[in-house]
Amino acid sequence: MERLKPSPQEVDSMQGTKRSSLRFEKVELYLPFILIAIAFVLRFYNLDFRPFHHDESVHAHFSYLLFKQGMYGYDPKWHGPFLYYLTAAMYRLFGDTEWISRLMPALFGVALVALPFALKKQLGFKGSFITAFLLAISPSFLYYSRFFRNDIYIAFFSLAAVVCIIHYIEKRKPLLIYLASILFALALCTKENAYIISFIFFSFAVFYALYTHKRSTAKALMTVLKDNWRSITISLSIIVVIYTSFYSFFFRNPQDSFALFRAVSHWASYSAGPTGPFYFYAVLSSLYELPILVFGIAGILYFARKKDLLMIFMSYWAISSFFIYSCIHEKAPWLLLHLLLPLTFIAGKFVAEKLSLKRIERKNVYKPVFTVFTIIILAFCVYTSVNLNYYHFDDPAEPMVQAAQPHRSFNEFVAKVNEVSAEHEGYETRIQVVDEAAVTQYLWHLRHHNRVEWNPGQRELDAPIILISRDKQNTTQNLTGYCQFNSSIMQWYTYPLTASDCLSFASPDYLFFRQIDKEPTKTGVVLFYKSEQ
Numbered sequence: 032m033e034r035l036k037p038s039p040q041e042v043d044s045m046q047g048t049k050r051s052s053l054r055f056e057k058v059e060l061y062l063p064f065i066l067i068a069i070a071f072v073l074r075f076y077n078l079d080f081r082p083f084h085h086d087e088s089v090h091a092h093f094s095y096l097l098f099k100q101g102m103y104g105y106d107p108k109w110h111g112p113f114l115y116y117l118t119a120a121m122y123r124l125f126g127d128t129e130w131i132s133r134l135m136p137a138l139f140g141v142a143l144v145a146l147p148f149a150l151k152k153q154l155g156f157k158g159s160f161i162t163a164f165l166l167a168i169s170p171s172f173l174y175y176s177r178f179f180r181n182d183i184y185i186a187f188f189s190l191a192a193v194v195c196i197i198h199y200i201e202k203r204k205p206l207l208i209y210l211a212s213i214l215f216a217l218a219l220c221t222k223e224n225a226y227i228i229s230f231i232f233f234s235f236a237v238f239y240a241l242y243t244h245k246r247s248t249a250k251a252l253m254t255v256l257k258d259n260w261r262s263i264t265i266s267l268s269i270i271v272v273i274y275t276s277f278y279s280f281f282f283r284n285p286q287d288s289f290a291l292f293r294a295v296s297h298w299a300s301y302s303a304g305p306t307g308p309f310y311f312y313a314v315l316s317s318l319y320e321l322p323i324l325v326f327g328i329a330g331i332l333y334f335a336r337k338k339d340l341l342m343i344f345m346s347y348w349a350i351s352s353f354f355i356y357s358c359i360h361e362k363a364p365w366l367l368l369h370l371l372l373p374l375t376f377i378a379g380k381f382v383a384e385k386l387s388l389k390r391i392e393r394k395n396v397y398k399p400v401f402t403v404f405t406i407i408i409l410a411f412c413v414y415t416s417v418n419l420n421y422y423h424f425d426d427p428a429e430p431m432v433q434a435a436q437p438h439r440s441f442n443e444f445v446a447k448v449n450e451v452s453a454e455h456e457g458y459e460t461r462i463q464v465v466d467e468a469a470v471t472q473y474l475w476h477l478r479h480h481n482r483v484e485w486n487p488g489q490r491e492l493d494a495p496i497i498l499i500s501r502d503k504q505n506t507t508q509n510l511t512g513y514c515q516f517n518s519s520i521m522q523w524y525t526y527p528l529t530a531s532d533c534l535s536f537a538s539p540d541y542l543f544f545r546q547i548d549k550e551p552t553k554t555g556v557v558l559f560y561k562s563e564q
Contacts, residue, residue: 070144070167074137074176079130081424085435087179088475094118105287107297112277113221132179139187140176149194162379170319170416181222182365188218205262212266216273223294231351307362321408327374330381348373364431427523428545434523444518445476454563461494501555513559521554
């Protein structure tokens with residue numbers, strides 16, 4: 032039988048489809064790199080312009096001691112050793128500056144944006160791209176990628192471990208589970224809330240096993256242990272070796288080898304530090320992360336009906352995190368990352384599926400309305416993110432800016448100290464510090480100065496440089512021949528978050544311009560100095 036040849040129209044159609052497919056493949060290839068490049072620029076632009084937050088100064092001080100003196104001891108208050116080891120290595124390679132201190136958080140923040148593309152098969156290209164886009168422009172993820180704290184590391188390690196486990200389930204390559212074990216161990220060595228994340232992951236696995244096997248759960252568990260005993264043994268060994276060696280400072284402090292008990296004891300009885308009501312994170316998410324919050328909640332309901340296992344896991348992770356972090360005493364803006372991370376994946380896949388609807392009936396306006404709504408709240412999110420990270424980064428009217436953030440003039444304050452010391456004896460210039468509250472800030476900023484007198488008591492204040500808190504300024508009224516420079520190391524508004532507060536946050540003046548009709552409370556600092564010029 033003679034084979035029928037396709038008509039010229041059919042040939043053109045097939046060629047057009049092929050060209051369209053090739054164009055789409057190129058888009059899929061290049062768009063992720065463009066988005067990651069944008070995330071890189073957003074995280075590194077003016078990285079050291081914002082003055083060090085109190086916690087950043089503390090972390091930098093301990094990292095500097097490790098770098099210069101080889102000193103480290105675990106203290107649950109200042110979290111795990113990973114940050115200090117990594118930063119001390121950066122100081123040794125590139126120098127001890129604030130830009131270098133924030134270098135690795137920024138790089139981990141970029142890597143976090145790239146991770147959704149490792150789940151392209153599960154999320155689809157659109158889902159992975161939208162998820163990565165939300166992480167790239169998110170006010171909180173961007174802010175804490177430019178912040179010298181542990182939380183961006185924890186976010187990366189926990190998500191990367193999940194990615195490895197998902198690929199292990201599909202491919203059954205032991206290397207993937209070993210890599211997940213390394214990432215899990217590093218998370219445990221980074222910050223104590225890794226124990227919370229571990230509990231969430233483990234409890235999900237238990238509930239899933241109970242649901243899928245029901246009466247034969249114990250038998251199924253024994254089968255898994257028997258079939259995978261070698262991989263399980265190696266994985267547990269990896270975790271134990273990394274955990275004990277890191278916490279014990281590579282066995283110099285063997286008493287810290289098992290830090291779990293000290294960590295749990297400290298944080299279980301912790302009653303100091305920032306706190307707030309149960310709905311603290313709900314309000315914070317509404318102010319900064321509306322696309323993730325709205326589409327994440329909608330996605331939880333949507334995917335519950337579709338029985339998407341990855342989305343069910345992400346929903347369990349998000350809901351568990353919300354209730355656990357809302358119940359514990361400490362409520363701080365940096366902890367918001369751990370509630371938002373799984374919710375971002377749900378939101379990304381939900382938006383991708385809703386925007387992928389192809390059939391629209393003549394009277395059905397659902398997709399256009401959904402698209403316009405998505406664009407509006409994404410635009411507002413970008414606007415909020417830009418303001419927070421590049422303009423209002425020291426404005427206490429931004430709840431994301433925790434109270435221990437100095438005013439931007441503090442950079443000039445520190446620069447003046449260094450300028451005046453250079454006019455005298457350089458790093459041998461005498462400096463007197465009369466300020467108990469700011470000592471942790473000054474330990475970092477005065478690290479190179481060798482003649483610092485801390486709170487000299489009744490000793491006469493006569494050094495070329497005197498740093499003093501503003502509330503003790505009256506003790507220096509008799510100083511003559513000194514110039515004066517004022518700044519602040521803390522400034523804040525009190526946020527009781529009552530119903531009326533929540534309503535005031537919804538006003539246009541606050542939403543768009545962060546305007547509050549009262550002055551913030553400040554912890555001021557004063558520099559008195561003798562200029563040689």
